[in-house]
Amino acid sequence: MKISIERGTLLKAVGQAQSVVERRNTIPILANVLIEAEGSNVSFRATDLDIEVVDRAPAQVERAGATTVSAVMLHEIVRKLPDGALVTLTDDAASGRLTVQAGRSNFALATLPREDFPAMTSTEYTANFAAPAGALRRLFDKSKFAISTEETRYYLNGVYMHVADTEGGQVLRCVATDGHRLARIDAPLPKGAESMPGVIVPRKTVGELRKLLDNDETEIAVSVSETKVRFATPDITLTSKVIDGTFPDYARVIPTGNTRRLEVDATEFAQAVDRVATVSSERSRAVKLSLEDDRLVLSVNAPDSGAAEEELAVAYADERLDIGFNAKYLLEIASQVDRENAVFMFNSSADPTLMREGGDDSAIYVVMPMRV
Incomplete structure (x- = not known):
């Protein structure tokens, strides 16, 4: 096999392959990428026996063929080559080496036979x-x-x-x-x-x-x-x-009877949660939400490190509610909101809370409260 391929194209293809292979495995061939060249294309195939990825790219194929080489090693070499370089891969079956050549750089990498490379069994898709x-x-x-x-x-x-x-x-x-x-x-x-x-x-x-x-x-x-x-x-x-x-x-587990409605600017809410959670202990990272008359007070009380409080203007017209959440969970959910406002639906301080993006029901989130 002998092919020439542009460095950027090769890097993208090998990058996809090397991310699939397991770094720690007891089967040497699973650390390799299978390179197959034919016609005017080259394909790079990698697997960990659970996932298989095949990336195809255009190349100048001087001699068709196939071999396998360390995916991580090849990726590292190509990554360090200069932009725009033309990379030539030449497989020498006699020496069991793949030569990688670009400009004045030359590498000879150990190969394993393509016959040893596992094929993912084909299946009938329903x-x-x-x-x-x-x-x-x-x-x-x-x-x-x-x-x-x-x-x-x-x-x-x-x-x-x-x-x-x-x-x-x-x-x-x-x-x-x-x-x-x-x-x-x-x-x-x-x-x-x-x-x-x-x-x-x-x-x-x-x-x-x-x-x-x-x-x-x-x-x-x-x-x-x-x-x-x-x-x-x-x-x-x-x-x-x-x-x-x-x-x-x-x-x-998706609540249907939650009636207490809070509407808040999603970005402001996420930033406020992030700020007050700074003082909370890493283990629990509990943030308390106190709701009353269009007012939301976010607070954290960490005996070891201190306390924090921040108030937000919100749309809330139900009776007073105090409820606690893991700050990390609140932040992750709030960060999903693409629209301006996040809508939270509460029942009580012990029941799951529902969140959606404005009036859009195509994305809903549920988060369990914490004791605070």
Whole structure:
């Protein structure tokens, strides 16, 4: 194999691949990227056995072929090459080396046989549809903060993507929760997604997927089966196993009877929470909200380090309410709001609180209170 490729194009392709490989693994081939050159294209394939990413790029292919080389090492070399450099990759099967040459720089990297590279088993997808990158980005970006990191509750370690029935018809919905907060985001149902099985997309896959969704104009081809999910653009294909588990009945924890309504400027609220939380102890980071007559007082009382208080003008016309929350949870939820105002719906100081963006019900959040 011998190819020449522009440094920027190579860096982007190898960067996507090297982020998938596991740094610590006992199977050497899993640290490698499979490079396959044919026609006028080269593809870079990496896997950790749960996720597989294939990035295709245009190249001058002098001699077709394939080999595998350390993904991290190749990425580091290409990253340090000068902008605009033309990089030549030459595989010498006899010596078991891949030569990387650019200008006066020359590297010889150890390779492993392409036959040893694991292929992710193909699967029959039960649903295939196309969705705008912007819609998918919103679904995953607004829900991923609530993914649980508790490994024992593995079925919460991802975003539950499924078709849901609403009063206005069916929607494509993403839900994530860690038991303390919950995010539920809806988007119009793409044509062809009606038969899609509900799947839990793992946390790592959600992170890798984000790199495919930068361009709002791009249509993402989505394929879903009971065991796998695939997202593809013309250049990149990301295939992932889904979490083998049952996502809990999240509808039961979304309050429907909360009547006390608070409307507040989302940016002002987030900044005020951040300021008063500065003095709170890192362990609990509890912030108390005191509501009365269009007035919100945010306060923190940390015996070890001090106290803080800040008042905001808000729209609130119900009876007095004192309620406490983990500052980190409040900040993460407030930071999701794209609109000017955040609307909180309370019941009591011990019940879950509902939050949405203005009058928009397509994104709702639930957060559990804390004792303060």
